[in-house]
Each structure stands twice: as structure tokens, then as C-alpha cells.
Amino acid sequence: MLYNTITSLSQAQKAKIFVTVDLIALTFALCIAQIFSDDARGLSALVWHFPVLIAVSAATIHFLGLNRIKLNAFGMEDISKSMTVAGLMLLSSLALNVLLRDEGLAFATLAEFTGLFLLLSISFRVIMHKIVERIYASRTSRRRVLIYGAGQTGQQLAAALVTDDEFKAACFVDDDPNLQKLTINGLRVHAPREIPKLARQSKVDRIILAMPSAEHTVRQRLARKLSGLGCEVLALPSFADIVLRGEDVTAAAPITMDSLLGRDAVxxxxxxxxxxxxxxxxxxxxxxxxxxxxxxxxxxxxxxxxxxxxxxxxxxxxxxxxxxxxxxxxxxxxxxxxxxxxxxxxxxxxxxxxxxxxxxxxxxxxxxxxxxxxxxxxxxxxxxxxxxxxxxxxxxxxxxxxxxxxxxxxxxxxxxxxxxxxxxxxxxxxxxxxxxxxxxxxxxxxxxxxxxxxxxxxxxxxxxxxxxxxxxxxxxxxxxxxxxxxxxxxxxxxxxxxxxxxxxxxxxxxxxxxxxxxxxxxxxxxxxxxxxxxxxxxxxxxxxxxxxxxxxxxxxxxxxxxxxxxxxxxxxxxxxxxxxxxxxxxxxxxxxxxxxxxxxxxxxxxxxxxxxxxxxxxxxxxxxxxxxxxxxx
Missing domain, CATH: 3.40.50.720 (NAD(P)-binding Rossmann-like Domain)
Incomplete structure (x- = not known):
């Protein structure tokens, strides 16, 4: 039911939902800031500030495209846009205070409101993303990937798999003791000796060697060692190599079964x-x-x-x-x-x-x-x-x-x-x-x-x-x-x-x-x-x-x-x-x-x-x- 509802939403409908969520965050933030303030002006001040803040926030959100950003692509750049919206609302409120003089909201209240809005706006998006992720996960069974190498290439792969419908990163493995037991991109980094246990407990389908700087013979030896775990083992070139060398890199990708048929698969x-x-x-x-x-x-x-x-x-x-x-x-x-x-x-x-x-x-x-x-x-x-x-x-x-x-x-x-x-x-x-x-x-x-x-x-x-x-x-x-x-x-x-x-x-x-x-x-x-x-x-x-x-x-x-x-x-x-x-x-x-x-x-x-x-x-x-x-x- 929920899955069908979400997948049937148009881009315009999704944009309206995001604007509504931000306006709800604005309303909650303004009310909470006023409730916990010592400002005695209360509702009379809100009557002036609320419509102005609504207008400024809606216009800024639309102008910056914050309502058109995909949930699973929401990142630091988009958080800075939310900060811009919050900043413009603060400036608008301060300008309104100049016009209203004694009837405006106190600066402390406006500062609390700005911080609360930013926190709620980001939190709502994170929560929505988790909910949608759970709904999608309930309908599709993604294959789990263990990433060997928690360096730049491994981190880029993990970030890419967040939005993938077929595969999901399960954990990192790295030889560097300084990285082990850390959490990167929400994934724990483990020692290589734990791979058999991880493959069994996490039901890993594929192991990716994200270590392009390692010698080819080292990766081959590692692949042979891991081949007995019942998981497919693949080596990944760096993303820079893929961009710079193109076909020379992708030509070394594992051959697919269909490509060996000598005909189109039926x-x-x-x-x-x-x-x-x-x-x-x-x-x-x-x-x-x-x-x-x-x-x-x-x-x-x-x-x-x-x-x-x-x-x-x-x-x-x-x-x-x-x-x-x-x-x-x-x-x-x-x-x-x-x-x-x-x-x-x-x-x-x-x-x-x-x-x-x-x-x-x-x-x-x-x-x-x-x-x-x-x-x-x-x-x-x-x-x-x-x-x-x-x-x-x-x-x-x-x-x-x-x-x-x-x-x-x-x-x-x-x-x-x-x-x-x-x-x-x-x-x-x-x-x-x-x-x-x-x-x-x-x-x-x-x-x-x-x-x-x-x-x-x-x-x-x-x-x-x-x-x-x-x-x-x-x-x-x-x-x-x-x-x-x-x-x-x-x-x-x-x-x-x-x-x-x-x-x-x-x-x-x-x-x-x-x-x-x-x-x-x-x-x-x-x-x-x-x-x-x-x-x-x-x-x-x-x-x-x-x-x-x-x-x-x-x-x-x-x-x-x-x-x-x-x-x-x-x-x-x-x-x-x-x-x-x-x-x-x-x-x-x-x-x-x-x-x-x-x-x-x-x-x-x-x-x-x-x-x-x-x-x-x-x-x-x-x-x-x-x-x-x-x-x-």
C-alpha cells in the first residue's frame, strides 16, 4: 500500500510535500522558541512575523530548489541551502523588528527559532529518508556487498550503493589497524581475519576489492584466498581511473554469463x-x-x-x-x-x-x-x-x-x-x-x-x-x-x-x-x-x-x-x-x-x-x- 503510494507520486507532488514539511518545521520552531522565551509580547508579535517568515521561506526554498532534491541524494551542499533559508528568515525577522520597533520579537527568540528550524528541517528529511528506505527494503531484497578497503575508492563505492536498488554495502574491511573499529559512512570497519564470520553473519553475496593502488598480483592472491567463502570476488579500479582510462579499465571487468552464450539470452x-x-x-x-x-x-x-x-x-x-x-x-x-x-x-x-x-x-x-x-x-x-x-x-x-x-x-x-x-x-x-x-x-x-x-x-x-x-x-x-x-x-x-x-x-x-x-x-x-x-x-x-x-x-x-x-x-x-x-x-x-x-x-x-x-x-x-x-x- 505505502510502496505503491510512494512510487506513484509525481515530481510536482513530491516538491509540494517537501515545501509542506519545511513550513511545518518553521511553525514548530517558531512556536517552541516563543514558548521557551521570556518575551511577554507573545501572540501579537507572532501575528506579524509568521506570514513574513512563511513567504520568505517558501520563496527561498523554491529559488534554491530545496524542494526538488531527492531524499537519497540529500548531502552537505543541501544542508548549506537549508542554512541559507534559515539565515534569510532571520534577516527578514530583524528587518521586520526595525519596522515594528517595540512590537517585534526579541533577538534571542529569533536566534532560537533559526537554530530549531534548521535542526527540524534536516531531521525531518533524514527521518523521511529512513522511512522510505524501509518501505523499499520491504519490497526488494538487495544483495549484500562487503567492501575490502576503506580508503577513498571504498568510501565512494559505499556512497554509490546507498542509492542502488540491487546491492547494499554491508561493512568495510581494511588492513590498516588505525581504520579498524571506526565507522565510515555508517559502516563499521573490520579486520581481514573477521571476513569468514562477516560473510556468514551478514549473508554477503559479493566481496569488492576496493584497493586500486595495490599490485595486480596482490589482488589476485587475495581473490584466490577469498574465493573459498562462496562469495563472488571482484576487483574495483579507482573512480578516477574509470573517468580517465574508460574502456581500458572496464575491459577488465568479470565476464557475464550471458556474454558467453553466442546469442541473445531468451x-x-x-x-x-x-x-x-x-x-x-x-x-x-x-x-x-x-x-x-x-x-x-x-x-x-x-x-x-x-x-x-x-x-x-x-x-x-x-x-x-x-x-x-x-x-x-x-x-x-x-x-x-x-x-x-x-x-x-x-x-x-x-x-x-x-x-x-x-x-x-x-x-x-x-x-x-x-x-x-x-x-x-x-x-x-x-x-x-x-x-x-x-x-x-x-x-x-x-x-x-x-x-x-x-x-x-x-x-x-x-x-x-x-x-x-x-x-x-x-x-x-x-x-x-x-x-x-x-x-x-x-x-x-x-x-x-x-x-x-x-x-x-x-x-x-x-x-x-x-x-x-x-x-x-x-x-x-x-x-x-x-x-x-x-x-x-x-x-x-x-x-x-x-x-x-x-x-x-x-x-x-x-x-x-x-x-x-x-x-x-x-x-x-x-x-x-x-x-x-x-x-x-x-x-x-x-x-x-x-x-x-x-x-x-x-x-x-x-x-x-x-x-x-x-x-x-x-x-x-x-x-x-x-x-x-x-x-x-x-x-x-x-x-x-x-x-x-x-x-x-x-x-x-x-x-x-x-x-x-x-x-x-x-x-x-x-x-x-x-x-x-x-x-x-
């Missing part, structure tokens, strides 16, 4: 999905992962009737549950610890919480690890998916959405093959479901996720290299976590049953060029043949077993539109119910008997049959019937 173009999930009872498997965790956070904002977080990793489940409890305390949620391979636990969870919607994000996704641990990868990704989907179907769940990957398209790895087989399992169930709408969402690499190359590059750059890239020509599709999760949520609303949704992700991104961008964005140069004296080299390590040079999002060429132009529905063939049943039977037997040959042969047979059906006329791909090899075969 997260702002995706429609909201809150109404689709409001009041529903939702299960998210793999809730502790990068995608699963963000799914939980976004779903919690949709006001579901209940959110069930399911994960086999105790610490990951604890972290996401803690995050939702602290940041979205009104959300009703339950954390369930267990494996998707336990059918009785899945059935019990769905029944006990009367689940309406299932988001299945639980999967082993690291290509190299799944390649070396094929039995557990297939057990989790294929058998586990079948168990969750069957229990959802048996319980009559309304919607089931599988989170898939571009590595499922013409896979050359165990991980990719297991995810494609999981898709085929879901497509098979969709053909026989009368109640549950099954769908799949397929997207590329997610920037900043636990399995993304971005955190690896960031760590290698912090350590001054080398940065490792598998091949100079390797490319990948990328999307942000927000895009990926919004796509998954939208898929649930578009689903008609058995759909495979993909995002129009533009042109694949060169991993080599991405590495160069990140090195340069961190303020370093690439050491190569063109610049042998550069800071950080890029080393090519070669493609690992199961990795592809280029990823794809579509198996066939047929695509259908959806209600959103950036989201496509793939038109792909599927395996018969008998073929799926036989494949699952062979996979279970291979896992139980630890039979590498049978496991590889079953995956190869299924993928080859799938591709043959979908690509009858296609001959230009890297491989049409991959032969999968397993460690220990």
Missing part, C-alpha cells in the same frame, strides 16, 4: 509460469543438483501447495533445503533422502504427499565418470528413470517432465546413450498413459553448473593457468541456469504427451574462444605464438573417451512449433513397447551380472535401432551406429 522473453504450478504438489528428483536446485527455488516462488525435494546426496539436499527455508520461508516443503532406484520409497513419497507434478532431474551427467562407471550410470539414468516414471503413472500424477541433454542426440558416450534410452523409456510410457502427460526437455551445457567447464576455467585463471581445452575446434551449445529451468517449467505447460522440447540455442559456441574471452575478461592476456609473453597459456588436452567434437539438439530434421517461438517440439520416432521391455531386461541382467559386453551391446543395439528409424535419409553425421566401449571390457 530468459526475459520466456513467459511466467507461476499460475501453472500455484497450488500444486510437486516432486523434484535430483533437487540438490544445479538444475534441480534452481528448479526448486523457482517453483517455491510459484506458491505450490507443497514442494518435495528428493536427492541421494545428504549434503546437497541439506543445502537446497536450507536455502529455501531461509529465502522463501513461506514455502511448505519436505526433504526426502534416498535413491531413485528404490521403487518402494518413490511410491511411498508420491502417495504420502499426493504429488501432482514430477520434475525428474536426477541423473549422473559427467561424461568421463559415467564412462568409467557404466553400470551405476545406466542403473541410475535408465532404470532409475523407469522406476520414477512408472510410479508416477501408477499413482495418476498429472505431469511428468524429464530433464535431458544434448548428449542424448546420436550419443558416443555411455552417459549420452543412457540419457537417450531414458528418453525412449518415457516416450514408451507416454504412448500407454491415459492420465499422466509425459514430456522431455533437451538442452545443452548449462553455464555455471557443477558440471560446466566455466568453474574449471575460472579456477585455472585464478591460479594463472594453464587453461585446458580439449580441442581447438570443439564447440558446445550453452544456456544459463535460469534459461534452462524456465524452459523445463514451460515444457510442463506445453506438454501433450511424449513431447521432446528443445530451445532454439543459436550457433554453437567455440570452447577455445570462450577460454580466451574469460582470460581477457579477468584482466590477463593469452600466451600463444602471437604473444609469447602473455599471462596465461591455453593447453589442448585432446578429446576424452566418449566426447564429441560438436553436440546436436535434434536427432531428425522435423520440428514443430509451440506457443513460444524460441521453443521447438522435436518430431522423433520411438521404439516399440516390446523393444523397450527387452532392452530394460538386458540392461538389468547386465548390471546384476556385471557383464560389460552385454551392457555395451544392448546400448549399441538400442541407439543404432533408434537412429535407423529416425535418420533413414541422413548420412552426414559423425556416426550412425556407435559402438560403445566400457572400462574393463
Amino acid at each position: 530468459k526475459d522473453d520466456l513467459p511466467e509460469t507461476e499460475s501453472a504450478y500455484r497450488g500444486h504438489r510437486i516432486l523434484v528428483t535430483g533437487a540438490g543438483g544445479s538444475i534441480g536446485g534452481e528448479l526448486c527455488r523457482q517453483l517455491a516462488r510459484c506458491a505450490p501447495a507443497e514442494l518435495v525435494l528428493f536427492d541421494h546426496c545428504e549434503f546437497a539436499l541439506y543445502k537446497i533445503a536450507k536455502s529455501i527455508k531461509e529465502n522463501l520461508p513461506d514455502t511448505k516443503f519436505t526433504a526426502v533422502l534416498g535413491s531413485i532406484g528404490h521403487a518402494e520409497l518413490i511410491a511411498e513419497t508420491i502417495a504420502a504427499h499426493k504429488i501432482d507434478v514430477v520434475f525428474h532431474a536426477a541423473a549422473y551427467k559427467h561424461v568421463g565418470l559415467v564412462q568409467d562407471n557404466a553400470f551405476e550410470g545406466v542403473r541410475n539414468n535408465v532404470i532409475g528413470t523407469r522406476i520414477v516414471a512408472e510410479e508416477a503413472l501408477r499413482a495418476g500424477v498429472e505431469r511428468f517432465i524429464l530433464v535431458s541433454t544434448d548428449k542424448a542426440v546420436r550419443p558416443t558416450s555411455i552417459m549420452g546413450s543412457s540419457k537417450r534410452l531414458a528418453e525412449l523409456v518415457i516416450q514408451d510410457l507416454a504412448t500407454r498413459s491415459q492420465t499422466t502427460k509425459f514430456s522431455m526437455v533437451r538442452f545443452g551445457n548449462v553455464l555455471g553448473s557443477s558440471g560446466s567447464v566455466i568453474p574449471l576455467f575460472q579456477q585455472q585463471i585464478r591460479e594463472l593457468g594453464p587453461v585446458t581445452v580439449t580441442h581447438p575446434n570443439v564447440t558446445r551449445f550453452f544456456m544459463t541456469i535460469d534459461e534452462a529451468v524456465r524452459l523445463v517449467l514451460l515444457a510442463g505447460t506445453f506438454s501433450r504427451g511424449g513431447d521432446v522440447f528443445v530451445l532454439d540455442m543459436g550457433t554453437p559456441v567455440s570452447i577455445y574462444e570462450m577460454a580466451r574471452k574469460m582470460i581477457e575478461a579477468a584482466g590477463h592476456t593469452v600466451r600463444d605464438e602471437m604473444d609469447p609473453n602473455g599471462d596465461i597459456p591455453i593447453v589442448f588436452t585432446g578429446l576424452k573417451d566418449g566426447e564429441k567434437m560438436h553436440e546436436e539438439l535434434l536427432i531428425g530434421s522435423d520440428m514443430l512449433t509451440t506457443p513460444h517461438p524460441k521453443i521447438l517440439r522435436a518430431q522423433e520416432n520411438l521404439m516399440s513397447e516390446l523393444e523397450v521391455a527387452l532392452a530394460l531386461q538386458d540392461l538389468r541382467r547386465a548390471i546384476d551380472e556385471r557383464d560389460h559386453t552385454l551392457l555395451a551391446a544392448t546400448l549399441t543395439r538400442c541407439i543404432a535401432a533408434d537412429q535407423t528409424q529416425t535418420e533413414v535419409a541422413t548420412t552426414s553425421h559423425e556416426t550412425n551406429a556407435p559402438t560403445l566401449t566400457l572400462v574393463g571390457e
Whole structure:
């Protein structure tokens, strides 16, 4: 109510409010000064002085623009304007005393009035600023910033953040013992040893190194030391450098995730999905992962009737549950610890919480690890998916959405093959479901996720290299976590049953060029043949077993539109119910008997049959019937 009222005020209305406040301050000051004076002339003198003071103050306030100054920008220069108003009123009163002679106010009374007016005028503005600040803070949650360096640059940053809508300065940290325990700009200055405690207690999101005079290597070493706190660490040049050097300074700013996409981000173009999930009872498997965790956070904002977080990793489940409890305390949620391979636990969870919607994000996704641990990868990704989907179907769940990957398209790895087989399992169930709408969402690499190359590059750059890239020509599709999760949520609303949704992700991104961008964005140069004296080299390590040079999002060429132009529905063939049943039977037997040959042969047979059906006329791909090899075969 108050927020809407304040934000709807026009500039003219705000100006009138400030003039009114100053006139109220004038009235109070004059009355108080008269009450506490020994002047016996009382009201008769006020009758002459009051209208003159009103006229002089209103005219002076308007002339000096004191009524047009923003509350959050009120400073020393503006206080001097208030002093000018008070001074002119005193002079006007003294001039009036000359005309009135014995009927004027005593000088002591006028002096008290002037001082009281100045005090009340400034105090009212400070109080109003605090009130408005509280009203705005109640509507927006600003991220907290710890400023390392309480010098001129740090103080300028703190002053700038006072008027920022997104960030708020939490405290200062400085190495100088003379500054420690002082208060600057309303912020306490702490010693560096207190940073871990401050980051935890003040819930700091970002640490800014406001120490531009320090050597680059010193700031790099400090950034590496602070990187383990879970806060983003940035270095700030001096404001003078920004003005004088311009682009040379800003070029060293940390690179944004969106700038690595190779296309325009579509997260702002995706429609909201809150109404689709409001009041529903939702299960998210793999809730502790990068995608699963963000799914939980976004779903919690949709006001579901209940959110069930399911994960086999105790610490990951604890972290996401803690995050939702602290940041979205009104959300009703339950954390369930267990494996998707336990059918009785899945059935019990769905029944006990009367689940309406299932988001299945639980999967082993690291290509190299799944390649070396094929039995557990297939057990989790294929058998586990079948168990969750069957229990959802048996319980009559309304919607089931599988989170898939571009590595499922013409896979050359165990991980990719297991995810494609999981898709085929879901497509098979969709053909026989009368109640549950099954769908799949397929997207590329997610920037900043636990399995993304971005955190690896960031760590290698912090350590001054080398940065490792598998091949100079390797490319990948990328999307942000927000895009990926919004796509998954939208898929649930578009689903008609058995759909495979993909995002129009533009042109694949060169991993080599991405590495160069990140090195340069961190303020370093690439050491190569063109610049042998550069800071950080890029080393090519070669493609690992199961990795592809280029990823794809579509198996066939047929695509259908959806209600959103950036989201496509793939038109792909599927395996018969008998073929799926036989494949699952062979996979279970291979896992139980630890039979590498049978496991590889079953995956190869299924993928080859799938591709043959979908690509009858296609001959230009890297491989049409991959032969999968397993460690220990």
C-alpha cells in the first residue's frame, strides 16, 4: 500500500510535500522558541512575523530548489541551502523588528527559532529518508556487498550503493589497524581475519576489492584466498581511473554469463509460469543438483501447495533445503533422502504427499565418470528413470517432465546413450498413459553448473593457468541456469504427451574462444605464438573417451512449433513397447551380472535401432551406429 503510494507520486507532488514539511518545521520552531522565551509580547508579535517568515521561506526554498532534491541524494551542499533559508528568515525577522520597533520579537527568540528550524528541517528529511528506505527494503531484497578497503575508492563505492536498488554495502574491511573499529559512512570497519564470520553473519553475496593502488598480483592472491567463502570476488579500479582510462579499465571487468552464450539470452522473453504450478504438489528428483536446485527455488516462488525435494546426496539436499527455508520461508516443503532406484520409497513419497507434478532431474551427467562407471550410470539414468516414471503413472500424477541433454542426440558416450534410452523409456510410457502427460526437455551445457567447464576455467585463471581445452575446434551449445529451468517449467505447460522440447540455442559456441574471452575478461592476456609473453597459456588436452567434437539438439530434421517461438517440439520416432521391455531386461541382467559386453551391446543395439528409424535419409553425421566401449571390457 505505502510502496505503491510512494512510487506513484509525481515530481510536482513530491516538491509540494517537501515545501509542506519545511513550513511545518518553521511553525514548530517558531512556536517552541516563543514558548521557551521570556518575551511577554507573545501572540501579537507572532501575528506579524509568521506570514513574513512563511513567504520568505517558501520563496527561498523554491529559488534554491530545496524542494526538488531527492531524499537519497540529500548531502552537505543541501544542508548549506537549508542554512541559507534559515539565515534569510532571520534577516527578514530583524528587518521586520526595525519596522515594528517595540512590537517585534526579541533577538534571542529569533536566534532560537533559526537554530530549531534548521535542526527540524534536516531531521525531518533524514527521518523521511529512513522511512522510505524501509518501505523499499520491504519490497526488494538487495544483495549484500562487503567492501575490502576503506580508503577513498571504498568510501565512494559505499556512497554509490546507498542509492542502488540491487546491492547494499554491508561493512568495510581494511588492513590498516588505525581504520579498524571506526565507522565510515555508517559502516563499521573490520579486520581481514573477521571476513569468514562477516560473510556468514551478514549473508554477503559479493566481496569488492576496493584497493586500486595495490599490485595486480596482490589482488589476485587475495581473490584466490577469498574465493573459498562462496562469495563472488571482484576487483574495483579507482573512480578516477574509470573517468580517465574508460574502456581500458572496464575491459577488465568479470565476464557475464550471458556474454558467453553466442546469442541473445531468451530468459526475459520466456513467459511466467507461476499460475501453472500455484497450488500444486510437486516432486523434484535430483533437487540438490544445479538444475534441480534452481528448479526448486523457482517453483517455491510459484506458491505450490507443497514442494518435495528428493536427492541421494545428504549434503546437497541439506543445502537446497536450507536455502529455501531461509529465502522463501513461506514455502511448505519436505526433504526426502534416498535413491531413485528404490521403487518402494518413490511410491511411498508420491502417495504420502499426493504429488501432482514430477520434475525428474536426477541423473549422473559427467561424461568421463559415467564412462568409467557404466553400470551405476545406466542403473541410475535408465532404470532409475523407469522406476520414477512408472510410479508416477501408477499413482495418476498429472505431469511428468524429464530433464535431458544434448548428449542424448546420436550419443558416443555411455552417459549420452543412457540419457537417450531414458528418453525412449518415457516416450514408451507416454504412448500407454491415459492420465499422466509425459514430456522431455533437451538442452545443452548449462553455464555455471557443477558440471560446466566455466568453474574449471575460472579456477585455472585464478591460479594463472594453464587453461585446458580439449580441442581447438570443439564447440558446445550453452544456456544459463535460469534459461534452462524456465524452459523445463514451460515444457510442463506445453506438454501433450511424449513431447521432446528443445530451445532454439543459436550457433554453437567455440570452447577455445570462450577460454580466451574469460582470460581477457579477468584482466590477463593469452600466451600463444602471437604473444609469447602473455599471462596465461591455453593447453589442448585432446578429446576424452566418449566426447564429441560438436553436440546436436535434434536427432531428425522435423520440428514443430509451440506457443513460444524460441521453443521447438522435436518430431522423433520411438521404439516399440516390446523393444523397450527387452532392452530394460538386458540392461538389468547386465548390471546384476556385471557383464560389460552385454551392457555395451544392448546400448549399441538400442541407439543404432533408434537412429535407423529416425535418420533413414541422413548420412552426414559423425556416426550412425556407435559402438560403445566400457572400462574393463
